[in-house]
Every structure is written in structure tokens, then in C-alpha cells.
Amino acid sequence: MKIALVSDDGAQIARHFGRAPYYVVITLEEGREVARETREKPTHSHGHGHHHEHDHDSIHQAMLAPIQDCQVLIAGGMGIPMEKMARRQGMEVVLTRLRSVDEAVQQYLAGQLVHEARLAHMPGRH
Secondary structure, eight states, X not given: OEEEEEESSSSBBOSOTTTOOEEEEEEEETTEEXXXXXXXXXXXXXXXXXXXXXXXXXXXXXXXXXXXXXXXXXXXXXXXXXXXXXXXXXXXXXXOSOOBHHHHHHHHXXXXXXXXXXXXXXXXXX
């Protein structure tokens, strides 16, 4: 099983999914961490121009492409369309106020990491 956590620095969970430049990907076997890597994540800049829904879908797909092998996505907040797309692709999405990557993984493994639905927002609102 693999867990992807969105991060600005590899150690802390990013508050804004779209702006974060990295994923920390943790491979678990029998409930224990066996590997950890940092993967680059395409970012999402909210420009002033109009984006069509199709454009957003392709941007969202590009942002999820580096973690297609992951079953869980943990973030500090994200837009509702991105959350829906990740779930459609079969990922469990957990939004949390925790900042520490290590702490979030420990809580997830213990079954104690709570999904905070209020951390999902409309696009462009943080």
C-alpha cells in the first residue's frame, strides 16, 4: 500500500493542495513503513483568465498522475473538484489539520486520522 501526502518541504503537510510542489510517498507493508520518497507534483496557479471545466479536469489529472500507484492521499486542504477526481480514481482522501507527515502517517496506521470535510473548498477559495 502507498500513501501520498502533499507537502511544501517533504516534512510538513501543505495547507493548499494545488500550490504544493511535492508528494511524500510512503510505501507500507504489513502496517510498517518500508520506503519513503519525494515526488514532484505539478502545481495549480489560479490565473485571472477563464478556465473551462475540461481545462481544470486535465490540470487535475496531471497533478494526480505522479501518484497513480497510491491508494491514499492526505492533504491539509483542497478544492472540491480535485477531491472528487481523486476519489473517482479510487483514492481514499483524508484532509487534516495535522502538519507533520510522520504524525499523520502514524495516526492513519492507528486508525485515528480523522477526515475533516470542512477543509475541502470551492475552487479559488482557501
